[in-house]
Amino acid sequence: MRPGKMRGGIRFSHPLDGLSSPFEDLPTPSVVTVALQQDRSGVCALRVKKNDVVLAGQIIGESPRPNGASIHAPISGVVTELIKAFQDFHGRMVPAVVIESDGAANPCEIPADTDPLAAVQQAGVVCFDHKTDPLAAKLEEARSRKVGTLIVNALDGEPLLSSRARLLLEQAEAIAAGIDALKKILDLGRVILTVDANAAEAIAAATRAFSGAVQILPLRNRYPQAVDYLLVQRALNVEIPYSLGVRITDIGALLVDVEAMAAVGRGQPVVERFISVATGKGHVKNLRVAIGTPIRAVLEHCRITPEPGGKILAGGPMTGTALSGLDQPVTKEFAGVFVQGRSEVVKLEEAVCIKCGRCVEVCPMRLMPFLISGFSEKGRLAEAAQHDLFACIECGCCTYLCPVRIPMVQFIQFAKGQLMAQRKGV
Amino acid sequence: MKEPGFVVAVGPHIHSGNSVRDMMLHQIIALLPAVAAAFLVFGADTLRVAAIAMGSAVFWDAVLQKLFKRSLSIGDLSAAAGGLVLAMLLPATVPWWVVVLGTLVMLLLGKHVYGGLGCNPFNGVLIAYVALLLSYPGLVGDYPVPTSDMMMTQNSPLLELKDKGAEFLDETFPLQDLFLGSTLITGTIGEVSKLALLLGGLFLVLRRKISWIIPAGFLSGLAGFAAVFWLIDPETYASPLFHLLAGGSLLGAFFLATDWTTSPVTKTGMALFGLVCGVMTMAIRLWSQWPEGAYFAVFMVSMLTPFFDKLRPKVFGSKFGSHRQVQF
Numbered sequence: 001m002r003p004g005k006m007r008g009g010i011r012f013s014h015p016l017d018g019l020s021s022p023f024e025d026l027p028t029p030s031v032v033t034v035a036l037q038q039d040r041s042g043v044c045a046l047r048v049k050k051n052d053v054v055l056a057g058q059i060i061g062e063s064p065r066p067n068g069a070s071i072h073a074p075i076s077g078v079v080t081e082l083i084k085a086f087q088d089f090h091g092r093m094v095p096a097v098v099i100e101s102d103g104a105a106n107p108c109e110i111p112a113d114t115d116p117l118a119a120v121q122q123a124g125v126v127c128f129d130h131k132t133d134p135l136a137a138k139l140e141e142a143r144s145r146k147v148g149t150l151i152v153n154a155l156d157g158e159p160l161l162s163s164r165a166r167l168l169l170e171q172a173e174a175i176a177a178g179i180d181a182l183k184k185i186l187d188l189g190r191v192i193l194t195v196d197a198n199a200a201e202a203i204a205a206a207t208r209a210f211s212g213a214v215q216i217l218p219l220r221n222r223y224p225q226a227v228d229y230l231l232v233q234r235a236l237n238v239e240i241p242y243s244l245g246v247r248i249t250d251i252g253a254l255l256v257d258v259e260a261m262a263a264v265g266r267g268q269p270v271v272e273r274f275i276s277v278a279t280g281k282g283h284v285k286n287l288r289v290a291i292g293t294p295i296r297a298v299l300e301h302c303r304i305t306p307e308p309g310g311k312i313l314a315g316g317p318m319t320g321t322a323l324s325g326l327d328q329p330v331t332k333e334f335a336g337v338f339v340q341g342r343s344e345v346v347k348l349e350e351a352v353c354i355k356c357g358r359c360v361e362v363c364p365m366r367l368m369p370f371l372i373s374g375f376s377e378k379g380r381l382a383e384a385a386q387h388d389l390f391a392c393i394e395c396g397c398c399t400y401l402c403p404v405r406i407p408m409v410q411f412i413q414f415a416k417g418q419l420m421a422q423r424k425g426v
Numbered sequence: 427m428k429e430p431g432f433v434v435a436v437g438p439h440i441h442s443g444n445s446v447r448d449m450m451l452h453q454i455i456a457l458l459p460a461v462a463a464a465f466l467v468f469g470a471d472t473l474r475v476a477a478i479a480m481g482s483a484v485f486w487d488a489v490l491q492k493l494f495k496r497s498l499s500i501g502d503l504s505a506a507a508g509g510l511v512l513a514m515l516l517p518a519t520v521p522w523w524v525v526v527l528g529t530l531v532m533l534l535l536g537k538h539v540y541g542g543l544g545c546n547p548f549n550g551v552l553i554a555y556v557a558l559l560l561s562y563p564g565l566v567g568d569y570p571v572p573t574s575d576m577m578m579t580q581n582s583p584l585l586e587l588k589d590k591g592a593e594f595l596d597e598t599f600p601l602q603d604l605f606l607g608s609t610l611i612t613g614t615i616g617e618v619s620k621l622a623l624l625l626g627g628l629f630l631v632l633r634r635k636i637s638w639i640i641p642a643g644f645l646s647g648l649a650g651f652a653a654v655f656w657l658i659d660p661e662t663y664a665s666p667l668f669h670l671l672a673g674g675s676l677l678g679a680f681f682l683a684t685d686w687t688t689s690p691v692t693k694t695g696m697a698l699f700g701l702v703c704g705v706m707t708m709a710i711r712l713w714s715q716w717p718e719g720a721y722f723a724v725f726m727v728s729m730l731t732p733f734f735d736k737l738r739p740k741v742f743g744s745k746f747g748s749h750r751q752v753q754f
Binding site: 010159229230233239240241242244246280306308309310311312313317318319320321322323324325338340344345346348352353354355356357358360361364365366367368370388391394396397399400401402403404405407409410413 | 431432433434435436437438439440441442444445446448449541542543544545637686687688689690691692693696738739740741742743744745746747
C-alpha cells in the first residue's frame, strides 16, 4: 500500500534541531507533586496515607478503570502532604500527593507479571500523545477487535519538539522489546514505524534494532501529520473522520508512540517523561524528567529564566497549553516545555477577514476555518456546526498563517464549548 | 511570593509573520519589472502616473479612514499597492486629475463604503478602471505612440485585431516584441512587457502570496477558447499565443484575478473562477465592441465568487459520514 498523501499543513524550516541533543537526566528533585489524574483513566484512588514511606515505582494511585493506568511514586521518600484540590495545568481540580525525597533512589521490587497485558497496566503506561489514553485499555480494545496492524510513531507532534526522534535514536532496543511484547498480546501481521525523514541517525538506529520485522516509513516533516488520524492516513492511506465515533481500531490498526513502546520494553513503572525543552529563540534540549518535578526545576536546569509577560507552555508552540505559574508539575501529558520571551508572544486580535484563503489552503481537515470562526464570532453556532466545526482538530495552521491574525482556534474552541454546554444543559 | 505574570492564551503561540503589509509589499515588488519595462518604452510619464496613483491612493485612504471613523491603516500598503495596479491599467499620457479621481473611486466605492479592507465584493481597482473608461474613454482608452512626443495615438494590438482582422497581425506585432515589450507596440503601462509580468507573477506564486491555480485557470481558459476559433479559421482569428501575449491577459491573470478578497478561496473554486475569467476575456474580445476584455472579465466573474466558494472540498474522512450530525 502506498503511503497517503498529506494535503494542507505546514512544513517548518527547522523541525528537528533537537535531534542532536542527548537526553540529560534532571537531578532527582527534592519534592515532587503528583496529580492523581494524569491521563484519560480518570481520577485515581489514593493508595497512600500522610507520612507513609514510599519507594520509587510504588503505586500511589490506582485507576478506577479496569485497564486504566495506575500512578506510581516517581521517587522514594515520605508523603508529606495530600492535597485535596490541586489545580492542574488544564485547570481541573484533582487530588495530588506531595512526596519529599529521601535522597536515595530506592526502587520498589516489582513482581514480574506473567500476563503481558497486565504488565502494561501495572506499569501505568499511557499513549504519550495529545490524548493520553491508557495503553492497556487500548490494547484490550485492539485485541477484541482483532487488530493486525501496529503503527509505531516516532514523529514529534510539533515543531521544535524532538524527544520522540531522539528516543528512537537512543532506545531503539527498548522500543523493539516493546513491540515484541505487543506481539504477545496482539496477532500483529504488520508493524509500521513512522519517522521523520530528516532523522537519518534515528532511522539507522531503528534499522539496526528492528532487523527487518518492522517496516520503516520515513515521512517528510509536515505539521500536523503526527496527529493520530492524519498519521493513520499517511501510513495506511485511509481517512478516518475526526469525532464521528469511528475509531482507528475499526480499520484494524493501532497507533502507539515510541515513548509508550520504550516504556513497555523497559517493563518498569512509568515514573518519568522524555521531553524537549525549547525556547522561542530555537534552543532545544532533551531531558529525562521525573513525573511531579516542578517546571521551575526543569527551567533552572536548562538555565532558562522566564520573563514576566512571556509564556510558559506545556507542549509545543502550536497547540501547547499556557501555564499560569512555574509550580506546575510535569505529568504524563507533557510532551515538552516551550518558553517564550515577552517580545515573542504573538498577539492575536479580532480583525476583519480579507478572504485571502490561506486558512482553507492549509487546513489538513479541508475545512473553511475563516467561515467557522466567523460564525462563532457572530454567535451563529448552528451555522458553525453546519460548516463541520466538529471536524476541526485545532492544529492552529490557519491561525499561524492568517495575515490579519484572527484567533480562529480560539473562536472554534469557543463554539465547540458553547454547543457542548447547550447539549448537556438540555 | 507572587510569581511574575505569564500570558495565558490559546494556541498557536507562534505566527508565520504573514501580514497584509507583507502581501501588499510583495505585490508592489512584483510589479516593479513591469514599471521598469514601461519606463523604457514610455519614459518618465510612466513614473509620473505610478507616483500620482500611489500617492493619491494613500492620501484618499487616509482621508476616507478619518471620514468613516476607522483606525488609520495606510501602513498596510493596501492603498499603495492598489494605486500601482490601477496605474498599470492606464495609458502613460493620462492627465493627473484622472488618476486622482480614479484612486478616489477605487478607495471609496471599492473599499470604504463596504466597510473597509476585506469587505468589498469587487476589486476596487477594477471599479475605478470601469468608471474611468466609461467616463473618459478618450483619455483612458487611447494609447500614445511610444516613440513620438506622445501627442499622437496608435492602435493597440487588440484594437488592430478588432479593426483589421488577424491577417497581418504577425507582421505588425511580432510575438517576440509582444513578449519582451518594444517601442513598436502600445498599450497601457502594465501591458508593455509580458516577460516582466511573468517574472512578477512567478515571484508572487513562489513566495506563496497568490495561488498558482487562478492564473493557470485564467490562461488556459483564454488560450483554450482562442484555440478553438483559431483552429477553425486561422485567417480570421488570432492565435492563442497572440491572445496570451496581447493586451492585459497576463496582467489580469496574475494581478487582478488573484485579488485576495474578491477571488474564491477553495481550489476547485479558484480553478473554475480562473477558467471562466479566461473564457469571458475571449468572449469580450471576440464579440463585444471593446477590444480588450481581460479587465471587464475579471470584474464580471468576481460577481460569481460567492457561488465558486460553495465548491468546497470534501472534509477529511467524510466517506464515513457527515460531521454535521456529530453526536457531541
